Amino acid sequence: MKKKNVYVLLATALISTTVMAQQKNDPAKEAAKTEVWEPVPKTVTPGNLPQDAPSDAIILFGGKNLDEWHAVNDPSKPAGWTIDDGFFTVKKGTGNIETNQKFTDYQLHLEWRIPSNITGKDQARGNSGVFLASTGPGDDGYEIQILDIYNNKTYVNGQTGSVYKQGIPLVNANKKPGEWQFFDIIWTAPRFNDDGSLKSAARVTVMLNGVLLQNNFELKGETRWIGAPAYKAHGPAGIKLQDHGDPSEPVSFRNIWIRKL
Structure with a gap:
């Protein structure tokens, strides 16, 4: 195998490894694994003051x-x-x-x-x-x-x-x-x-x-x-x-x- 081809393979492997490492360590993707989106809590409108009755009272x-x-x-x-x-x-x-x-x-x-x-x-x-x-x-x-x-x-x-x-x-x-x-x-x-x-x-x-x-x-x-x-x-x-x-x-x-x- 020619040296050029070896360099290409090594570079490709290095890029792939880097991309995989970046994907694995992507904070947003890791955080998304523990996000819960449903069921959505119902909306309750609070009163103007703490002692005021909310909408579901x-x-x-x-x-x-x-x-x-x-x-x-x-x-x-x-x-x-x-x-x-x-x-x-x-x-x-x-x-x-x-x-x-x-x-x-x-x-x-x-x-x-x-x-x-x-x-x-x-x-x-x-x-x-x-x-x-x-x-x-x-x-x-x-x-x-x-x-x-x-x-x-x-x-x-x-x-x-x-x-x-x-x-x-x-x-x-x-x-x-x-x-x-x-x-x-x-x-x-x-x-x-x-x-x-x-x-x-x-x-x-x-x-x-x-x-x-x-x-x-x-x-x-x-x-x-x-x-x-x-x-x-x-x-x-x-x-x-x-x-x-x-x-x-x-x-x-x-x-x-x-x-x-």
Whole structure:
């Protein structure tokens, strides 16, 4: 073989090797191997402000009526709490209220206010709560506590933002009585086997006024005032707000919306 032909073969081999090496080490092509293009997430239009409901939210209270709620003591009756200018207030002695719709996993936004002329102390100071899955007419369910603890001492697993009697809040982020405060809650409902035994525990993340209080907390069961928490099998459930029945001034609520997850 002539030297010229040898040089040509060597040059061709060198070029081929170089091209193959370049192709093999092409960052764009390597990166493309781990790119996922489908399924495409649906588009959700956010509100103008963080507290505004996004486009896929269900409005549970928009400021005018309690059509999305009923009395827990008698589900055939509408919620009997007092509606004012863009908010509603616990009407003492009427009992808890609950959403007409039932939910499983969700993102919940809820704003609440304890009046500035609040009296009482400990747990008798603007006591209410949001039950994330209402499983009956009693207080069984999974409660996130509402209470004035801006300058009020109480047991720490019963203060605002606690998973009542289970999860102590990471911090105290409460505002003064008379100021509007807001919860943003991510709820993952428990799952149960066909025989009623627990398959996976409930989990909750709670933010108060934009501050993290519960970080994917795993619940031990339904919250109870007396006794240890325990699970009982249930499916989709309503969300309940509490009429605690205290003599102290009652709690008000506004701008409540939910997103199914």
